[in-house]
Amino acid sequence: MADRSPSEIARETLKQLATRRLAPTPDNYQAIYEEISGAPSPAIFPEGPLRHIQRVLPGQTPAQKRLLGQFETAITHKDWSALQGVMVGYANLGLNPVATSASATTPEPVAVVPDDLAEQMARLVDTTLPALGEDDARVHELAGQLTRFLRDGAPPASTLVLMLSNFSYRLSFATEDQAAIRAGLLTLLHMVFENIAALSADDQWLQGQAEALMAASTPPLTLRRLDDVQRRLKDVIFKQTEARERTVEAQEQMKDLLATFIERLAQMTTSSSNFHGTMERCAELIGRATSLEEIAPVLQEVMTATRAMALDSRIAHGELQTLRERTEEKRAEIAKLQAELDRASAQARHDPLTGSLNRKGLDEVMEREIARARRHGSSLCVALLDVDNFKAINDRLGHGTGDAALVHLAQVTRTVMRPQDMLARYGGEEFVLVLPDTSLSQGVEAMTRLQRELTTRFFLQDNEKVLITFSAGVAQLATTETSSEAIRRADQGMYLAKRSGKNRVMAA
Template structure:
C-alpha cells in the first residue's frame, strides 16, 4: 500500500505505474499517475505560457487598458486561477466600456480637434515673420492654410496636403535664414576686425577685440547677442575715447611746438639785434677821441647786453615751461595707453577665463532679478570653489593653476544652458546664475556639472589631474538682494567644504 503522505513513495508508485501501463514518460502522464497514487483529482497544469500570449495580444489591441492588463499579468505570475478569472472579468468590462465610448459621438474629441486647429493656426502666424518676406509662394500658401483652418468645416485630407506643401517650403526658407545668419555673422567678424585695424594703438584694445570675436561665435542666443552688443559698444566707446584724447594731446603738442618755434625766432631776432648793436658800437668806438664820447657808447652796449640777458632768461623760462607741458602731455598719453591696455580684456570680463568679473556679475544680477520680478519666476544662485586649489599652485606653479581654472570654466560652459551666466567671483571662486530654476533643480544641475568634470581630466604635461569643486546653491526670495543671496550660497559652500568637499549643499 502506498503511503499518500510520503512524496517519495508517491513518486516511486507513479514511475511504477508508468512502466506497467507502458505510458510515455511525459510530464502530463507522470502528473496523472502521481495524482492517482496520491488520491488527488487529475487537474491539468497551469498554462502560463499560453496566458502570457493572450496578455501580449490584449496589450496590442487595448493599449489604453494598461492598469487592468497589469492586474492580469500579476495573476498569471501568481499562477492563481481565481485571480486570472477576476482579472479577465474586469478586462472584459473595461474593454466593452471603451468600445461603447468610441462608438458614441465624442464632444470632447471635437473640442480637442478645434483646439488643435487653433494652435496650428497660431503656429503658422508666429512662424511667418521668422521666415522672411521674400518667398511670395510661401506666404500665399500660408494665407490658404489660414483660410482653411478658419473655415466652418475643415477637410482633414485637404489640410494635410496644404500642411505638407507648406512645411516643405518653410523648411527651405528656414535653411535660407540660417545661411543669412551665418553670412551676417561673417560680416560682423569683418567689422570687428576692421575696428581693430583702425585703432590707433591696436595693442591697447586687441584684448577686447578678441573677446568680442569669441562672444559672437556660434551657437548664438539672444542673451549672447545682448552681451556682444554691450562689448561692441564698450570697444567703440574706448576707441573713441583713446582717439579723442590722443588727438587732443597731438594738438597740444603742435601748439607747444609752434610756440617753441616762435620763441626760437624771437631769440634769433634778439640775438641778431644784439650782434648788430655790438658791430655798430665797435665801429663807433674806433672813431671815439675823448672819454666823454665813450661814456654814452658804453651805456648803450650795457643796455643792449642787459636786454639780451633778459630776453635769454625769458626764453629759458618759456622753454622750461614748454618742456614741462611736453612731459605732462607725454605722461597723460602713457597713462591713457596703460589704462586701455589694462582694460583690453573688457571692463566686464575676467582677462584669464573670459567669464564675467565682479562688475559684470553685478550688472547680470540686476538684470536677472528684474526679470525674475517681472515674470514672477525663480532664480537660483550657485557659488562654487575649487577644492585643494592651493595644493595645485604650490606643487605645479601658478601658471598651471591658471590653466586649471580655464579648464574648469571651459567644462562648465560646455554643459551649462545658454540662459545661465558664469562669473569669476574671485580667485578660484565662481558664481553661476540660473534663471527659471528652483533650488532643488539648481542643486541637481551643480551635481551634474561635478560628474561631467570628473569625466574631463585636466592634463598638464603627462599628468592627469582631477579637479573637483564644492558648491552652495540658493534661490532668491522676492525681497532679497543679489549680494544677500550670494552670501547665503557662500555659507552653504563653506559647509560643503567642511563636510568632505566635492559636495553641493542648499542654503
C-alpha cells in the same frame, strides 16, 4: 508685334480666320488673337458655372455646411487652391457632389482634426511667419489660407494634409532663403570687422570694438549672448568716449605748449640776431675811433647790449625749463589716459584675469535671467563655488600659479557647461554660475559633473599635475527672492560643503 494696337490685331485676327477657313468661334478667335499679339489672355474664372454647382451641392450635415461655406469663400476670392481643397473634402465625405438632397446617401464617417489641435497648428503657422520676412508673398498667402481653414471648425484631415503639403513645400524655399541671407550677412559683418581690426592695429580703441563685434557675430548666436555683448559694447563705448575726449584735450594742450616753445625760440633767434648786429656795428665804430673819447660811448653800448642779451637768455632758459616740465607732465598724462583707454577696450563687465563676468556683469545677468524666469515661469538656479585649499596652492607654488589655476578652472567650466550658463568671478577664488531653465536637482547634478571633469583635466605647472577641486552650494530662485538672497543661500550651502569634507556639492 507688341507695338500694334488692339484694333489692328483684331482685324488681322479676322483675316487669319478667313485665310485658314476656320469657324469664327470664340475659342478660335482667342487662339489666333493670342498668337498675333504674343501675349496669352488671362484665364477666366468660371464664377457663374461654379455658382450653379454650389446650388446643387448637399448641405444638410455640419460638415457639408462648413464645406459649402468654404466653397462660397473660394468663389468670392477666385481661389483655385481653396476650391481644390473643398472638392477633396466632399470626396472624402463619400458623396456625389452633383447629387441632390433627395438622392443623397448617408455619408461615410470622415476623419477630422480636433479643434484644439487645429488651433495649435494655426498658432504654429502664425508664429513661424515673422521669421520668414516679407520677401515671399506666396508663402504668406498659403499660410493665411491654412490658418483660416484650420480655424473654420472640424477641418477634414485629408484636406489638411494636402494644404500642409503645399505650405511646407513653399516654406522650404523660404527658410532656405532666410538661412542664406543670414549666412551672407554674417560673412559680410565678419569681413567688415576684420578689416577694421586690420586697419587699426595700433588703435586699441578700435581693436576693442572690433573684437567684441566679431565675438557677437560668431555662431552659434543666442539672444543671451547678443544681449550680453550689446550691454558690454554700450559700456565700452561710454568709457572709451570719455577717455578719448580727455586724450584729445591733453593732445591739444601739448600742441599749445609746442607752439609756445617754437615762438620763444623765434624770439631768442631775433634777440640773438639783434645782439650780433650791435656787436658788428660797435666793432666797426671802434675800428674808426681815433681817441678814447670816441671809444667810451661805444663800450657803454656794448655793455648794455650784453647785459640785455644775458637777461633775455636767463628768462628764456627759465621759460624753456618750465615748458619742458609741463611737456613731461602732459606726456605722462597722455600715457595714463591711453592705458585707461586700453583697459576700457578690453574689459567692461568682465574679470581681466579669467575672462568671466565681474560683479557688475553678474548683477546685470541675474537681473535679466530673473525677469526671464518669472516671465516664462521657468526655474533658475545659482551655484557658488570656492576652490579648495587655494591658499596652500599659493603658498607652495606661488601667486602666479594660483592665478593660472583660476584661469584653468574658468576654461574648463566654459567647456563643460551649456552655452547659456554664465560664469562670474565673485571674489578671490569664489565663482558664481547662473543656470537658466534648471531645477535644483539638475543644478546639483551639473556642478557634480563639473567636479568630475576637473579631476580628469589636470592643471599642469612645471610638468607637475595639480588637482583642483571646489566646494559648491546650489540654490533655486524662489518666487519672490532677489538675486542677493539666492546667492546668500548658495553661499551657505557652499560652507556646509566645506565643513562636510570639501570637494562636495550641497543643495541650499
